[in-house]
Amino acid sequence: MKRILLACSAGMSTSLLVTKMEQYVTSIGDEAKIWAVGQDQAKAELKHADVVLIGPQMSFLKGELQKEANQYGIKVDVIDMMAYGMADGKKAYEQALKLMGDQ
Amino acid sequence: MENIDLESLNGEQINFMMILHSGNARSKVMQSLREYREGNVEEADHLLVQAEDDLKVAHEIHFKMVQQEASGEKVEFALLLMHAEDHLMSTLTMKELVKEMLELFKQKNI
Numbered sequence: 552m553k554r555i556l557l558a559c560s561a562g563m564s565t566s567l568l569v570t571k572m573e574q575y576v577t578s579i580g581d582e583a584k585i586w587a588v589g590q591d592q593a594k595a596e597l598k599h600a601d602v603v604l605i606g607p608q609m610s611f612l613k614g615e616l617q618k619e620a621n622q623y624g625i626k627v628d629v630i631d632m633m634a635y636g637m638a639d640g641k642k643a644y645e646q647a648l649k650l651m652g653d654q
Numbered sequence: 655m656e657n658i659d660l661e662s663l664n665g666e667q668i669n670f671m672m673i674l675h676s677g678n679a680r681s682k683v684m685q686s687l688r689e690y691r692e693g694n695v696e697e698a699d700h701l702l703v704q705a706e707d708d709l710k711v712a713h714e715i716h717f718k719m720v721q722q723e724a725s726g727e728k729v730e731f732a733l734l735l736m737h738a739e740d741h742l743m744s745t746l747t748m749k750e751l752v753k754e755m756l757e758l759f760k761q762k763n764i
Contacts, residue, residue, distance in 0.1 A: 611681040637667050
């Protein structure tokens with residue numbers, strides 16, 4: 552089971568993106584646990600994930616988060632601008648897979 | 655990115671666009687402060703200018719929605735829209751404050 556953590560400042564916009572991603576995952580018959588948290592919980596939650604995607608409003612924290620994530624050998628990246636702006640679940644999921652090295 | 659025709663987007667995507675551009679600005683404003691802290695004054699100034707450009711795009715989207723409503727065409731209300739406005743307004747405030755702070759720091763040579 553792939554575990555994908557999304558984080559943004561309040562965890563609201565990414566919650567919506569989670570729904571879109573889950574819909575896509577179900578439609579292709581994949582299985583994944585995808586969840587969203589706010590900026591402050593991201594550091595504590597990332598150990599439960601295989602990959603972390605963050606919202607553009609916290610891209611300045613990418614370095615800090617990646618440092619923390621290195622302990623668990625997972626990657627952190629900013630959600631692709633087009634995927635985020637268009638609330639595109641498919642694109643965001645594919646980005647996560649790519650970061651995990653699954654695609 | 656800026657070339658996207660807003661007419662072709664649905665309400666939810668427009669809200670996301672507003673959050674995206676406000677969000678990019680927010681990150682640049684914060685990064686600007688951090689660069690200043692590291693002594694990279696030019697980079698700090700440059701990031702603030704970039705943040706203003708991002709905010710312009712977000713503001714433009716919001717402006718169009720206000721205009722649309724003013725012209726009698728009702729804008730669909732959603733919690734996400736309110737959230738997008740939160741992003742825009744808080745980032746505008748942050749940008750104004752950080753701009754003033756950097757000027758103050760420069761003046762006081764810190």
